[in-house]
Amino acid sequence: MEHLEYKFDGGNTQTDMLKSTVQGVVSSGNLEVLIERKKLNGKCRFIIDTAAEGFAKTWQAVLSRFMENHQPADLQFSINDYAASPDIVSLRLDQAYEALSGGKK
Template structure:
């Protein structure tokens, strides 16, 4: 297992809804827990992954996600069992969209 942590400062979009879990931890998939929490405008992403040695790919996927959403005061925990970058992006977008849907 490998643990990766990322922090993005000065986000612009805050989420105000109950925490959400999307996806399942199984072969080729992942689970995303997203929650609103005071982080001085930052977004923190913590990843536990069975696929060791893919830090640069994770960095690219998570950076792209944050560029799209510009999240602030948000913590995301990812439990991964070998999901492809496309699945990671899909689950992250799904988590944010569910939070935004509840806030309406």
């Protein structure tokens, strides 16, 4: 297991979101993403526990892409990962963000 944490500067704070959501299941090649709205001075924090060790750079790349795409702010992401591939991680992040914003862009 490897514990990773990342912090990103956020974009625009949206207020019409749910307080929190969880998407995905911790099973082989899959992960669960819990997003919570938190006051983080506009930043976004990612707290990751992953079964696949040595992929810190890949996580950095996947999360940067997610931040670029959605420009969220004041969100905390807690991720339990059972060695999902980067595309699955991207998909779950998008899915969780969509659920949090109620499907609105």
